[in-house]
Amino acid sequence: MNILLLGSGGREHAIARALSFSHSLDKLYCYPGNPGIYDIAEKTDIEKLDFQEITEFCLSHNITLVVVGPEKPLADGISNILTQNGIKVFGPTKQAARLESSKGFAKEFMARHNIPTAKYKIFSAKDEKSAYEYLKNCKFPVVLKADGLAAGKGVIIANDFQSARVSLDSMFKGMFAEAGKTVVIEEFLQGREASILAICDGKDYITLPSSQDHKRALDGDLGKNTGGMGAYSPAPIVTESVMDKVNEKILKPAIEGLRVEGFPFVGCLYAGLMIDNDEPEVVEFNVRFGDPETQAVLSLFEGDLAKLLYSAACGSLDKSAIKEMKGKHACCVIIASEGYPDEYKKGFEITGIEDAEKTGAIVYQSGTKLQEEKLLGDGGRVLGVTCVSTTLKTAIEQAYDAIKKINFSNMFYRKDIGKKAL
Ligand code: AMP
Numbered sequence: 001m002n003i004l005l006l007g008s009g010g011r012e013h014a015i016a017r018a019l020s021f022s023h024s025l026d027k028l029y030c031y032p033g034n035p036g037i038y039d040i041a042e043k044t045d046i047e048k049l050d051f052q053e054i055t056e057f058c059l060s061h062n063i064t065l066v067v068v069g070p071e072k073p074l075a076d077g078i079s080n081i082l083t084q085n086g087i088k089v090f091g092p093t094k095q096a097a098r099l100e101s102s103k104g105f106a107k108e109f110m111a112r113h114n115i116p117t118a119k120y121k122i123f124s125a126k127d128e129k130s131a132y133e134y135l136k137n138c139k140f141p142v143v144l145k146a147d148g149l150a151a152g153k154g155v156i157i158a159n160d161f162q163s164a165r166v167s168l169d170s171m172f173k174g175m176f177a178e179a180g181k182t183v184v185i186e187e188f189l190q191g192r193e194a195s196i197l198a199i200c201d202g203k204d205y206i207t208l209p210s211s212q213d214h215k216r217a218l219d220g221d222l223g224k225n226t227g228g229m230g231a232y233s234p235a236p237i238v239t240e241s242v243m244d245k246v247n248e249k250i251l252k253p254a255i256e257g258l259r260v261e262g263f264p265f266v267g268c269l270y271a272g273l274m275i276d277n278d279e280p281e282v283v284e285f286n287v288r289f290g291d292p293e294t295q296a297v298l299s300l301f302e303g304d305l306a307k308l309l310y311s312a313a314c315g316s317l318d319k320s321a322i323k324e325m326k327g328k329h330a331c332c333v334i335i336a337s338e339g340y341p342d343e344y345k346k347g348f349e350i351t352g353i354e355d356a357e358k359t360g361a362i363v364y365q366s367g368t369k370l371q372e373e374k375l376l377g378d379g380g381r382v383l384g385v386t387c388v389s390t391t392l393k394t395a396i397e398q399a400y401d402a403i404k405k406i407n408f409s410n411m412f413y414r415k416d417i418g419k420k421a422l
């Protein structure tokens with residue numbers, strides 16, 4: 001089959017790599033892609049993320065399946081448009097994508113289906129007064145979440161009433177533009193986080209190995225929230241008994257709930273969990289593969305990913321397309337540009353990727369570009385250096401050894417990825 005992969009990050013590089021090993025894949029195209037992805041997928045002449053243009057490309061290039069990496073086109077309805085044109089898509093409809101594009105929708109959905117999550121209340125800018133009244137009676141810290149998509153930045157944890165009030169005020173005044181004009185105020189959950197990725201066909205699903213992201217910029221989980229500074233998989237906190245609860249209390253009711261409400265979920269459902277005393281609660285749902293989690297998780301993947309995603313898109317999940325992935329561990333360390341997630345400089349030449357790969361590492365690219373045959377840093381998160389081994393400890397050691405081979409001005413990475421799990 002021919003596949004078009006949409007997106008340009010480390011997540012998409014990891015998806016492209018796993019797809020490229022699929023027996024059922026004939027040709028892989030990408031848009032917009034990145035220099036790492038261009039090594040395994042053909043760059044298309046698509047000029048912009050215009051659903052009509054993408055549809056025409058699919059029809060003229062005999063595309064069997066479109067795999068959508070990021071959330072924005074899903075929230076904007078790309079899946080609806082392609083499906084209407086007879087093109088199979090791995091990625092949910094606009095309606096099902098509300099699980100990520102509206103935190104308020106997600107909370108109310110979880111309430112309707114008894115899915116465990118933090119207690120909450122939703123307020124819009126016009127209910128400002130009642131929001132402040134509600135805050136007065138909250139236990140602190142409290143979590144404020146912009147309802148809409150805010151590129152992973154729409155969550156504020158406030159330690160006391162005063163700072164919560166100031167943050168809420170800024171949100172209502174447009175700090176996250178329209179996305180923050182409605183705010184979910186929710187209880188702060190204690191525990192440890194983990195992520196579960198489920199490949200869904202609308203009524204059934206299969207999970208990939210668990211993982212854990214590192215959201216803060218600095219070692220010891222200090223500093224600002226980022227898109228993710230590293231991940232490892234599997235996450236030992238997700239024991240068999242926790243996974244049973246995730247299946248029974250979270251994934252089954254979510255997939256069944258969306259189906260019953262008329263919006264069957266086809267794609268990767270990402271459950272961001274907080275686990276306390278072996279009890280999982282949902283911190284967030286995303287409607288696509290997580291990043292950087294996918295860089296770790298899909299490095300462990302064995303089987304035919306193209307077949308798996310196509311079968312999901314056709315509504316008849318072929319679980320045999322995925323092989324048992326036990327006994328292996330992956331660690332992905334993100335190399336960012338110093339200053340990220342705030343301001344940073346870019347455009348520095350990156351060297352040493354081949355040497356790092358010679359050690360056995362997989363180097364996924366995210367913020368990179370090619371200029372006159374040189375590879376330059378072109379984003380906050382630049383590379384994801386990933387190693388797979390028989391233990392997490394050796395996967396971590398190998399990833400940090402491989403990083404020593406890589407060099408660019410301003411490179412910056414956390415030194416403690418995976419440490420918590422040892
Ligand atoms: P989200 O975008 O909803 O995943 O939130 C970003 C991060 O904020 C999460 O990964 C958690 O670390 C933290 N967070 C979000 N909601 C809560 C909560 N209710 N309790 C504790 N931490 C939270």
Ligand code: GLY
Nearest residue numbers: 213228290291292
């Ligand atoms: N790693 C978090 C996310 O993909 O949203």
